[in-house]
Amino acid sequence: MFGQKEDPGQAQQPFLGPSMTPTRGPVRRTVVTRVYEAVRAIALCHNVTPVFEDDEDVNFDDTEADRQSRQTVVYQAASPDEVALVKWTESVDLTLVKRDLNSMQLRTPSGSIVKFQILQVFPFTSETKRMGIIVKEEDTGEITFLMKGADVVMTTIVQYNDWLEEECGNLAREGLRTLVVAKKVLTEEQYQEFEIRYHQAKMSTQDRNAKVQAVIESLERDMELLCLTGVEDKLQEGVRPTLELLRNAGIKVWMLTGDKLETAICIAKSSKLVSRLQDIHTFGTVIGRTDAHLELNALRRKQDAALVITGNSLQVCLKYYEHEFVELACQCPSVVVCRCSPTQKADIVKLLRNHTGKRTCAIGDGGNDVSMIQAANAGIGIVGKEGKQASLAADFSITQFSYIGRLLLVHGRNSYKRSAALSQFVIHRGLIISTMQAVFCAVFYFASVALFPGFLMVGFSTVYTMYPVFSLVLDKDVKAEIAMTYPELYKELTKGRSLSFKTFFMWVLISVYQGK
Incomplete structure (x- = not known):
């Protein structure tokens, strides 16, 4: 039936x-x-x-x-x-x-x-x-x-x-x-x-x-x-190209589901989370330390193979070999965890956050995904036939899974670059005035005399430097179509080149030089 x-x-x-x-x-x-x-x-x-x-x-x-x-x-x-x-x-x-x-x-x-x-x-x-x-x-x-x-x-x-x-x-x-x-x-x-x-x-x-x-x-x-x-369980339109887009952008995708092992593998293949020609390593059923050790050794010998593991086996591995398992699993191109309870989903997200130090994003469409969404750094809820529990508990709510690609590669990328440039510009703007005031006080034997009147100081922080702020907020280095066509551009964000110690001290040196 x-x-x-x-x-x-x-x-x-x-x-x-x-x-x-x-x-x-x-x-x-x-x-x-x-x-x-x-x-x-x-x-x-x-x-x-x-x-x-x-x-x-x-x-x-x-x-x-x-x-x-x-x-x-x-x-x-x-x-x-x-x-x-x-x-x-x-x-x-x-x-x-x-x-x-x-x-x-x-x-x-x-x-x-x-x-x-x-x-x-x-x-x-x-x-x-x-x-x-x-x-x-x-x-x-x-x-x-x-x-x-x-x-x-x-x-x-x-x-x-x-x-x-x-x-x-x-x-x-x-x-x-x-x-x-x-x-x-x-x-x-x-x-x-x-x-x-x-x-x-x-x-x-x-x-x-x-x-x-x-x-x-x-x-x-x-x-x-x-x-x-x-x-x-029918897939929405655009699931396959969206997952391929995320993989090309350097984002590791894990699928956490409560379905059977065979069902999870079939869905992973139909959604192209695992390609047809890619090897699949099915983690055997483990009940003790010895079994977990043998299966981890077998996984270590696999090269570029997707990992499929049940929730019970995962729990045993985390009990005895938590660090080793996370290290091996993160090397796999994709991971599928089946027979996973809602509590286990949240525990896996917390585990990845603590061990890898990476940002995690949980995506779900049902009430059993709420705990996982709340445990991640960013939660995305999909409004669908499962109801609105996930979307109400999430940070972002969408109606189609395919919108995730544009949300991350376009809006997420622009938000990161704009926030990085704006925060460093605010430091630059304030440091110029501070440097000029320090030099002025040093020349006049550290007398507590203001270099500029108060209204000029307030005007410089608000009106006079307002246009660069707006230009940074609306700035786009590439168009949305280019960002979607070349998802590899998103990999730059993972390296943190837009906001790092190097860029911070460069802005500080520029501010000190201009202030003098």
């Missing part, structure tokens, strides 16, 4: 006929019923809320039925992946029509409305990497615990199977973000027992979070595997 953020597409629907509506009696488990259970689980296990919007043309003479027929539905959720999956279930005629805090309604292919009561919701967190919901169908009274999450955690929760790991790898190699969906049918007695223990855990005054999680995990056992979903 596949979804897509931009367009869920029109999936084939021969298997969703009216005969697939659930019956009250026992049903023989066939392929049709299994598919229906999987699709229904996708349509129920989420935090999506449908919002109906009226069209602009409003006629007050229309009936209520006419107004409802003109309404368009908009799905709202914290993650665009969930919206993509719900849109896919709509394309196969299982539509979410209503959602509130306590209930949910689905419209089946036959047009009937199936009502569900929401008993419990366990939201997704970066620690658990899964979400769950307990619903009760009002017609049959059946209580079902539905769960979806990353394959890493769901593999140990679902029943034994021989296809989950293989299919996850196949979808990941195609660049899709995978989620495993499972279910568990509960009796009324089982749910009442769970609710009592869950309520007691929430009322606990000590170790409340641990006790609540333990109660939930007692329910997450021996679940029935329903399906595996894959959502395509």
Whole structure:
């Protein structure tokens, strides 16, 4: 089952006929019923809320039925992946029509409305990497615990199977973000027992979070595997040339993602962060000092190879060989860190700042990138389908990833050169007057006599030298088109030639000479 953020597409629907509506009696488990259970689980296990919007043309003479027929539905959720999956279930005629805090309604292919009561919701967190919901169908009274999450955690929760790991790898190699969906049918007695223990855990005054999680995990056992979903994370326009532009400008690019290893490699290749002909060194799974030492030696023998490493292996390497790993990783043309939690993203940014002393810029478009953006020297938030959390927490907010090239190579370069020239000119302007006053006092036996009247001193600092200040603020050494065509010009900024001890003392000598 596949979804897509931009367009869920029109999936084939021969298997969703009216005969697939659930019956009250026992049903023989066939392929049709299994598919229906999987699709229904996708349509129920989420935090999506449908919002109906009226069209602009409003006629007050229309009936209520006419107004409802003109309404368009908009799905709202914290993650665009969930919206993509719900849109896919709509394309196969299982539509979410209503959602509130306590209930949910689905419209089946036959047009009937199936009502569900929401008993419990366990939201997704970066620690658990899964979400769950307990619903009760009002017609049959059946209580079902539905769960979806990353394959890493769901593999140990679902029943034994021989296809989950293989299919996850196949979808990941195609660049899709995978989620495993499972279910568990509960009796009324089982749910009442769970609710009592869950309520007691929430009322606990000590170790409340641990006790609540333990109660939930007692329910997450021996679940029935329903399906595996894959959502395509489409790249925006201009991502590939922008990354190539940044590499030519001498900027090292690291990709920090929470996706699987195969998905991260596929996205790195599709975005041209790693070229097709470039070698990729996949850092092996390490669990101790010896493994980390062997893998670091293998990485040291690689020449001009992109590094791909998981978050857990990175954490082990930083524990034992922090300095050596950072030194080797910075020599790689590009680095991809997959299975990375939001906290690990921020830690990696802080690590690069402390060890290299370089300026770091974090770019993100989702709420899980906020901590990374705030940890960097400069944060850039992209407003997109992930929401506005990243853009609100960032120093700069843009709507397209391709704008980063112009932001850095044109505006960033001009800002640096103008600030360097302006700061040194202000020193030059003040030092001239100070030198003249010092020489005048020395000639007249250090008498405390002003060389110029007060209004001339104030005028020199403001009005008389105002035009050079404005010329420096608006100065451009090259046009924007040239700066974008030749990104190598940006490399000059990394050498610090515009503002250094050498240029500072040159301005001081010029000021002293002109003052005399």
